[in-house]
Amino acid sequence: FHRPDDLARNGFPWMRSTEARMDLLKEDWRKKLQLDEYVQTRFGETIAEVPRLEGESAEDAKRRELFYLNMIWFMTTLLDRKDRMSMGASLEVRVPFADHRLVEYVWNIPWEMKMYGNREKGILRKALEGILPEEVLYRKKSPYPKTHHPLYTKLVKNWVKELLHDRSSILYEFFDAKKLEELVETEGKSFQAPWFGQLMTGPQLLAYLGQVHVWFQKYGITIKE
Structure with a gap:
């Protein structure tokens, strides 16, 4: 949400290899499927759904688009993957930061507050000081692991x-x-x-x-x- 290239990008920020993916297809299927056009259509449809906040800057409006894209598409994939991985191991995993009440509350707070202390989830970390252990509260953000074996x-x-x-x-x-x-x-x-x-x-x-x-x-x- 703070990278200039993502703020300037006119497309899904996690899809940086669309052309390379299409290049794996046979030529006739590339022509039939028109995947690049499909991706841009779905992107445009999603952007049109974004709830707007009157008076916010162009940069904040773009961030709002990225928040919405992430919640509707990328985050959904992560949560689905989390459920499948955990249930496959007979585990019940909770994601408290994805609680709808918290998400709805922080939707309109300013970016500077979300990034309090210049840290991702800064306001949430600050709010939980004295409640969570420091090593948990300020653990470096890390994505889902993958095997390198x-x-x-x-x-x-x-x-x-x-x-x-x-x-x-x-x-x-x-x-x-x-x-x-x-x-x-x-x-x-x-x-x-x-x-x-x-x-x-x-x-x-x-x-x-x-x-x-x-x-x-x-x-x-x-x-x-």
Whole structure:
């Protein structure tokens, strides 16, 4: 919310590799799907929904757009992922900072207050002084973790490599075989930008492609011309 490039960007701030993603598709599917146009349409629709505050500066109005985009799209993905990961391990995880009462309360407070002390969630940290331990209250912000274990990369690489030889796989239908082969052989390094968010790089892209295959296969999805 404070990076100049994101404030100036006319699009979803976490999607910095749309063109690179589309480049993985076969040429005919790129033309049919018109994904760039679809992304911009959905972005425009979401921006049109943003509740406005009369009298705020252009910079604050842009931040408000980023807040809304994050809550409607990116945060929803994180919460869904959190629920699936935790329930898969028989855990019930709560996210108190996402309580709707807190979100509604801070929606209109000034940016300078939200960033009290020049820290993200600054006003919340200040409000909880003396209640939470210092090491918890001022812990450095960190995103959801991802594995860097080479075994994970090896497993997803071999999985997608096998799928490339399966003519019945939806991957064979949608994607350029040579580009997927390069992606597999480089263990995802040929896709240089994070494919989603900040941390989802090559190995996670390979895993996602495998999940696309499973999704189509498990639910019997077919493509209608």
